Each structure stands twice: as C-alpha cells, then as structure tokens.
Amino acid sequence: MKKLLIMMALSVSMLINAQTTNFFEPVKEIALRVPSVPIVVSDPYFSIWSPYDKLMEGSTEHWTSAKKPLLGALRVDGKVYRFLGKDKINLVPIAPMTNVERWEAAYTNSTPANGWQEFQFDDTSWKKGKAAFGSRDMQRVHTEWKGNDTDIYIRRGFDINNLDLEEDFYLIYSHDDVFELYLNGEKLVSTDLVWRDNVYLKLTDAAKKKLRDGKNVIAAHCHNTTGGSYVDFGLFREKKDAVKFSDEAIQKSVDVLATSTYYTFTCGPVELDLVFTAPQLIDDLDLLSTPINYISYRVRALDQKGHDVQLYMETTPELSINENNQPTIARTLSKNGISYVEAGTIDQPICDRKGDLICADWGYAYLASVNGAGKSIGLGDYYRMKESFVKNGSLNSTVTKWTTRKEEDNPAMAYVHNLGTVSKDSKEGFMMIGYDDIYSIEYMYEKRMGYWKHDGKITIFDAFENLRDNYQPIMERCRALDAMIYDDAEKAGGKKYAEICSVAYRQVMSAHKLFTDKEGNLMWFSKENNSNGCVNTVDLTYPSAPLFLIYNPDLQKAMMTSIFEYSASGRWNKPFPAHDLGTYPIANGQVYGGDMPIEEGGNMVILAAAISKIEGNADYVKKYWDILTTWTNYLVEYGQDPENQLCTDDFAGHWAHNANLSIKAIMGVAGYSEMARLLGMDDVADKYAVIAKNMAVKWEKMANDGDHYRLAFDRENTWSQKYNMVWDKMWKLNLFPNNVIEKEIKYYLTKQNLYGLPLDSRKEYTKSDWIMWTAAMAPDQNTFEKFIDPLYKYINETKTRVPISDWHHTDSGEYVGFKARSVIGGYWMQVMKDKIL
Structure with a gap:
C-alpha cells in the first residue's frame, strides 16, 4: 500500500504539470443529474446547495433547506440576466408569521367535524393559542403540541382591506410532519411524511379568487409521526414596483466533479462560464479545512462583436444565522489588497446551539474581492443595490456598517466586476466566499479551533x-484531484460509477470538521446530518471509511483516535466502544440512548485492521492494543449469535440473531488476528484466526436457507445484504465456506428493483452505501454494473431534491430520510478493492 500511495502522489504531480490553465472546462464531462448541486461547501454548517436542475430556478439553501441565498446576474449592453438563485421577494405581511408576530388562532388536537376547513365553520368551541404550535425544542413555539402519532387542527382568521387581485400573493409555511393547508376552504398544500421550513407558495389566479375583502381564514392540519412537531404559516403580498433581476440566463450545461461545479450560460450575445470550487484536497489538511471557496467566471462574446459587460454577485447576513429573526451586524473592511463584507449575529453564542437540523449562529460570513480595476464590493439596501446595477452596472453607494433586527431589513452584501468591453477575447476573474466560525467544536469541555487556524x-x-x-496552483491541484477521483473510479467500475463518485466527494468531505485536540492529535469529526445530529458516530465512520482508507488513512485515524481515547481515559468503561461523542458541535461524551456493542465493536476493530493492512504495519494500534483486545473478546463471546441489540440498520427494526451483525463480529475477530500478525504476535494471530474460521463455518450452517442466507438465524424465508462480508474478499481470508459470497450475489440479482437492491426482505427501501459494499463483492465488472446501474438511475431521477440521500425507496426513487450524510464515502469500496486486490 505504501507503493500505491507513492504512485498516487506521482500521478497527481504529473497531472498538475500537464494541466493547462483553462479552469473553465471540466476535466471530465458528467452526465449525471445531481438531486442537489454543491455550490459553496466546507463543513456541516458552511454548506450551500442548489436543489434544482437550473441554477437560476430557485434560491440556494443549506442542506437542512434553510435559506442561504446567493444571487448572480450578468449585465450585457444594459440588459440584466440572472444566472444564480432568485431575488428575495419584497413582501408586505397580511397575516405575518411568528418571526414578526405571535399570532393567535383556534386549534384542537381532536378530529373535528366535517367541514372544519371551510370559511364559515364555527370554531368557537376550539381552544385558543399563540403560534408557533409544536414541541418546545422547535423555534418560537408558544403553544405546545407534542407526542408521536398526534394531530393538530388550526384555524387562523385575518382581514384584507382593499383587495387587489392584480397583486401577487404568497403563502409561507413551515411544518413537521404530514401537512395540509386551506385558504377559505380551498386546499392548496398537501404533503406526505416530510418537514419543511419557510416554503414560499405563490397563489395562482384561481387561488387568488378565494380571497375576499374583509375576513378570511387559513386552516391547517398537521400530523406528527414521531420526534419534533411544528406548524407556522402566514399570507403576504408582493410590494409593487420592486426592482428584480427578472430575465433569466439560458443554462447550457452543468458538470459536478469532486472539487468543482461547472456551469455554462448564454446571456444574450455572450456566454458565461461559472465555476464553484471547494479546495478540499484530501492530502492537504490546511486547504481541506480552510472554510473558503472560489467562485470563478469567464465571459466571451458569441457574435464576435464588442459588448459592455458587468457581473454581479450577492449574499446576505442570512449565511450567519439559524433563525430568521436573529439580529445581525455587517460591515465593510479592507486588508492587504482584499476588500470584504463581513456579517454575523450580534450575540455570537459560540458553540452554544447543538442539534440536528440547525445552522451555526456564531462566527462571520465573508464576501471577498481581490482589489483590481473594475472590481467593487459593498453593503447596502437590498433593493437599491439591484436598482443601481440595473441602471448603471455599478453598486449603490455603500455603507460601512449595517445592523439588522428584522428579517425584511437584511442588506445586500454585493460584489460587482465591470469587465468593460468583451469581444472575441474572453475576460475572466474570481472572487471568494468564506466563513470563520471562531471555534468549531467543544471537545472534552474545551472549545477547539478549526485545523487551518493552527491554534490561532x-x-x-x-x-x-x-x-x-x-x-492558480490551487485550482490546478483541484483539477488534478477531480481527474484522479474520476479515473480511479472509472478503472475500478466504469463510467457511471466514476460519475457517482465524482458527484459524491464534496458531500462526504463537507459532513466533517477537522481540528486537533490539546495534545495535537488530529480529529476529523462527522456530524450525523438529518439523523440525530450526533458527533463522530462510529457507525457513520465505518461506512464512510473507504474514501479515507484509499486516499488519506490519517483522516481515518482522526475519526477513531477520540473513540480509543474516550475508553482509555476511563470516561467510557464498557467492554465495547461508544456509539458517539455527543451532539454536534458538543463532543463531551456519548449521548445516544442505546449502546451498540457488536456493531461498534466490530466497526472499530475492522477499521483498525484495515488501516494496519493498508499501511503495512500496526504502529497505529499498538497504543490501544489492550482496548482492542477487550473489544475483540466481547465479539468472540457475544458475536456468533447476537442477542436483541441495536445495530446501524435499526431504522428497519432490530431483530435478534442478526446474521449480518454476526458477520461483523467474525470479521472483527479476523481483523484482530491480522493486526496481531503484523505486530509479530503469531501465537495470538493463530489463536484468533482459528476462532474466526470456526465462527464463519458455524455461521454458514446457521444462516443457510437454501439458495441464499437468512436475515436472522431463526427466520426462514428471509434475506439481507451481507455487506460486512466484503472484508473477507478484500483480505483474501476465505473464512466462509461453500461459496457464500457467490451464492448471495446471485440471489441479490433476483431481488433488485428499479432503483436498487433493497436492504433486506422486510422493506423495499435500501441504503445506497451498503449497495456499494455489496456490489464490491461481485465476481466481475458486468455483475458489478448490474448493481450500479439502478443506483445511478436513482441519483439521476429521484424527485427528492436534497444532497444525496443514502436511504431511499427502491420502487419510487424517493428518499425515506437522511440527507447530506458522510456515509456515502462508502461508495469508494470498489476503488479500494481495485487498488488492494
């Protein structure tokens, strides 16, 4: 493996040396449509995506769906073409939401009489309550409604004076979970099991006709299945004559590669190339952890004539908040040839807010312009900035400081580059956007800075x-990494597989934060996005491992060292590893309500063995050998036939006697033997190798169900993906007799659906990371592609527009839950197999 890493480094160097400086054409063309496109990404908080086929189709957002607006437009000969995002709608509240007013409504938690949603319904017997309605862990809740499998029905009256149906009206609503909304009896919204925040619904002409002068009623029903609950909604009209970038550019192409997203647009007589680059170089820890992205642009005439061109880019202080009504302060400044607009919350509650579907509300967002001819950066009124650009191609007079206490008063943080006359010779430039979180993580009761800061x-x-x-050299290195990620995957699994890995890379990297502890140990912590918000969860570390094992094992160690140290410190004294270290960004110890003894024990021992085998030595594990021995002995004692305990796939319901969990234990025992061999402990290695072999032979008999192997030892006519068995093939141990792998792979091919192989026989949904592990056990390229093609189709066609969900329905292609998670680092299992075998 050392030779492999050296060869990889040389190949990157060769690519860099051979690379031209044309940064606007992707090194590979990507046909795969990504459900949500990475735009500006760095870590779980600084994370901006476009969930649309076309970049100007809607506003950019955080992976949680919170608004994180970026706006871009090109002015050509006085006409403005919007190519990025959508203008904020200038709304006047008719029935405001709770960020402005604690509105009151009638509500009930009991099923009401028929016609409850109609305008004339008598709700005088219902209770009265202040919005928002929901569980206390949600924002601005003033009337508590909680409990699994519960309902709330709400009727809100409001008045409209001097109704003008020529105006545009918007309903804005937030809900968790199943939701329906009516305007004067007309159903306008109906969702399934999903949660949404601040959805804007423009009323159609037909819906507007339901409005009336005087009193109106919005009625809503929300069903909470489990977890948090929430309802808030309001009605608004658009302010007349607001300046907007109404005309859209024509998007010609989009290509998503490992570090960069490439767009090309036609803006009248000129063409615009736009590249968003996150320099997340996996072998450069400083660049990987630096929370700054490039936005590069190039403009050229299509008709060989000269055209007067200006480029406009914008964001707002919303980049630095969690709740829309948080007060912010923004300012302009200049240092060493770079001009900035900086914005952050006034309160700066550093690392105070923890949880899952949240954004950081501490630290500062930056828009940065490299000083030069025609470039300017400014801070000012949101609409006047655009008005000035439309009229003059320049920024409105800027202010040095802007304090915001209401969402509607957010300023524009804007950048303009006057490119002057553009003809047959193109003109180009770049700007930067970044986020300084001050402190990133609280680890063992001490706040730690991001790695790039080097302790301040x-x-x-x-x-x-x-x-x-x-x-220039950073962009060249990014292009070299893009090529390497694609080429390695194409060699291992074909073009579709290469495209999947290319579009997945930034999602994996951006679900982590890199820092060091006070002893200088490297820490690479994941956030369990859209699952429970845990930090450094071991059963996320396990599936994500292939990407890091291939390209930088130090990052793999950086996810594991803290788990070892947690046990070594005495803070965790059970004979198996912890599940997690807390709730992101607080990493002071496990918070998960249930242990996963075999799951996490197997994960840690297997990964320790994988690192040792890749590096050709067991130096990393020496320090923790006693801990590994304790964990392995637990696997020996309890792993053959697991009792009813939690495992990583427990969203499907946990069963005792789980055959795949048993495989994990067996491979952990085998991995311990492999490490002992590397340490020169041959007697220990021989002992545990025999134990693992005997366990595997017994497993084959216990799980055998004819032409396949069972989900649980005591459940006939069941099946499941035995993805943990991939290590037996990877390490060439041949523990399992009677061609178990070949038999399973053949059987799986009979169970595939349109969008992939189900996880097991209980449901039609799947985990795409495990499909990739299972596919890596295929005997040949043709069989491998039979597993990959449906997964490619899922990513390409799913209607769920979120950063790739690893948990989806294989019949409909819609997601079940989970998004923007690190586990899709498991997509690289085939690349790892290709490099090792």
Missing part, C-alpha cells in the same frame, strides 16, 4: 490572502 496563529484574513496568492 492563522486568521481568516491570512487564509483569504493565501488563497488569493495561490489561486
């Missing part, structure tokens, strides 16, 4: 200057 020696301004000064 590097400031965010130093980082911006470094990326400015090294733009």
